Amino acid sequence: MPRSLLYERLAERLRRQIRGGTLRAGERLPSLRRLHRDQRVSLATVLEAYLQLEREGLVEARPRSGYYVRAPAASAPRALTARHATRSPQPVRNPALLGVLDVLGRRDMIPLHAATPAPELLPTAALAAATARALRRDPGAALGYAVPQGLPALRARIALRYARCGLDIDPDEIVVTAGAMEAISLALRASTRPGDVVLLETPTYYGLLQAVAAQGLRVIEVPNHATTGIDARRVAELLQRHPVRAAVLVPNFNNPLGSLTREADKQALVAACAAHGVVIIEDDLYGELAYSGQRPSPLRRYDRDDAVVTCGSYSKMLAPGMRIGWMLGGRRTAQLLRAKCFTTVATATLPQLAIVDYLSRHDLDRALRRLQRALADNAQRYRQALHEHWPAGTRVSSPAGGMALWVELPERIEGQALFEAALAHGIGTLPGHLFSSRGDYRHHLRLSCGLPWDARVETALRTLGTLAERLAADRAR
Ligand SMILES: Cc1ncc(COP(=O)(O)O)c(C=O)c1O
The missing domain is CATH 3.40.640.10 (Type I PLP-dependent aspartate aminotransferase-like (Major domain))
Incomplete structure (x- = not known):
């Protein structure tokens, strides 16, 4: 097979793995040598495939480290x-900083507001x-x-x-x-x-x-x-x-x-x-x-x-x-x-x-590896759910570590309104303006992805999407 086809086929396979979530944002792609060995194609072919994906903005090269999957640029929240x-x-000057204590003290909601891993991950x-x-x-x-x-x-x-x-x-x-x-x-x-x-x-x-x-x-x-x-x-x-x-x-x-x-x-x-x-x-x-x-x-x-x-x-x-x-x-x-x-x-x-x-x-590394994998998986699934169920124009961060997801909502939705609507449905979130000294980020929300993916989390994220749609529709009226 000509090299041009070989590299395109390899690039297409990797593209599918990235878009399907098998290879996640921040994850390192296999080394050139490993793919060369495993796929039985030349090093030049592998390099060509990676360069193609780099041109498409799907991966990035990091010096002396390799190629990594990039967060989808269009969906990253913007800086102020x-x-x-x-x-x-x-x-x-942010009165909300006092109000947050009430939310943090509550134990009666799905804790998408708490930046801690669920106990079962620890x-x-x-x-x-x-x-x-x-x-x-x-x-x-x-x-x-x-x-x-x-x-x-x-x-x-x-x-x-x-x-x-x-x-x-x-x-x-x-x-x-x-x-x-x-x-x-x-x-x-x-x-x-x-x-x-x-x-x-x-x-x-x-x-x-x-x-x-x-x-x-x-x-x-x-x-x-x-x-x-x-x-x-x-x-x-x-x-x-x-x-x-x-x-x-x-x-x-x-x-x-x-x-x-x-x-x-x-x-x-x-x-x-x-x-x-x-x-x-x-x-x-x-x-x-x-x-x-x-x-x-x-x-x-x-x-x-x-x-x-x-x-x-x-x-x-x-x-x-x-x-x-x-x-x-x-x-x-x-x-x-x-x-x-x-x-x-x-x-x-x-x-x-x-x-x-x-x-x-105990081996702390082992415990951490399990936690890192679980959080990476959660982040991917949560982001996917937001992509599917939240209003068009919602942007979400693509972290490569930790458990915070930063959501930028379309301008017509206030983070505080969504936070309050979520509370009424037993779902904890945090409004974006809490994360600013002067109450910026009025259209943002922070979610934690410390809870493993299950039906309860999926329903909560869908519900949040529906509430956000409703708020957007109310504003349009
Ligand atoms: C960035 C950051 N710093 C500090 C803390 C608090 O850390 P600790 O529980 O060790 O006091 C948190 C908790 O969420 C955090 O997110």
């Missing part, structure tokens, strides 16, 4: 670039056994105060995990906290004073906005793009124009967009912040949840000047309710530890012991 360019630093039974063992082994120690910095055995485990992505972390610079949120709040408190300017990406996690508001800080926002994350050049421009003291950034699979900042941008933005004396508080909560299984680097990897405080937690990997997180304090460790002592004294002992016990008996 134009309006943000001229804004000056302002305090957080090693819940193994953690329950580990907790019971830790308590039995030494009840006095398990129920007593832990050392303020956190159990040495746990800090050693956390450091070991970073070693796998090439980071040499001294356990003595780790401070264990009550989830990543405590770490972020303490790092903010230690590096700013009320009225200071902090840089956040937009959209961003409402918890970060609440932390910034609680400390009376002013905000400047850098747009986050659905596919490429934070643009380091924009960060550098903003740092030139505004007296920024700290930046709170989520470069790996941020919530709500799920975007992944490019490695070159990570490197450049760390350098820009270091040059301006800006402390970066990195929220790396989702770094371990890459659908490809390849953990992207934390910003800390590019930190030559001790500019970055990386924060993480086991909330999305093991158990959100254990409230175990940490920060890598670098030269600020003593200061951060003092801040920790003066607020919560120490992190709860029993969950620290339980996690050490769990990690000493």
Whole structure:
């Protein structure tokens, strides 16, 4: 068969796999050599097929890594670039940030609003056994105060995990906290004073906005793009124009967009912040949840000047309710530890012991692989359902990790109206304006895809689509 036909046939097979969802957005295609071997065609033919798919916008080449399936460009939500360019630093002004507490406290709805994996995707039974063992082994120690910095055995485990992505972390610079949120709040408190300017990406996690508001800080926002994350050049421009003291950034699979900042941008933005004396508080909560299984680097990897405080937690990997997180304090460790002592004294002992016990008996990688695959599958199915059942013009992010889906609705549908209609039907979602310091994203919604696909989820997503159609029709009347 002529080569032109061979490569077209191969391209068509891959095209079908991408469109049918067998190969998902963000997933790596087989290497050239593997396809060459498996399909018994020449390397040139495989390359030709990949180049063809690249021209069609279906795949992208990543340097020294291979070819990856691209998110469908037409359906990616748009960033709010134009309006943000001229804004000056302002305090957080978004009353919705208080209202969200009511929704988060509810247990009577299908939780498409909660960015946590369903319990069945987490090693819940193994953690329950580990907790019971830790308590039995030494009840006095398990129920007593832990050392303020956190159990040495746990800090050693956390450091070991970073070693796998090439980071040499001294356990003595780790401070264990009550989830990543405590770490972020303490790092903010230690590096700013009320009225200071902090840089956040937009959209961003409402918890970060609440932390910034609680400390009376002013905000400047850098747009986050659905596919490429934070643009380091924009960060550098903003740092030139505004007296920024700290930046709170989520470069790996941020919530709500799920975007992944490019490695070159990570490197450049760390350098820009270091040059301006800006402390970066990195929220790396989702770094371990890459659908490809390849953990992207934390910003800390590019930190030559001790500019970055990386924060993480086991909330999305093991158990959100254990409230175990940490920060890598670098030269600020003593200061951060003092801040920790003066607020919560120490992190709860029993969950620290339980996690050490769990990690000493179980393969975390295995648990994570299962979780990553499940989330990738959920994201694909949820997106497909939105595509099928939601009004034309709906755009949805195509994350390559984490569990957030960011939905941009057609202009005539308000996110808040859809959120309220969904609540009335027992379905939890979050309106988009929660993810902005000033109530932007009025036509957006954030969904979590932490619940495995089943009839209940499918019905909920269909119902949401019907409600959105109804709202659009009401507006048209
Ligand atoms: C981006 C981000 N940061 C922090 C948190 C809170 O993390 P933790 O439970 O470790 O405090 C969340 C929870 O959804 C989140 O999405």
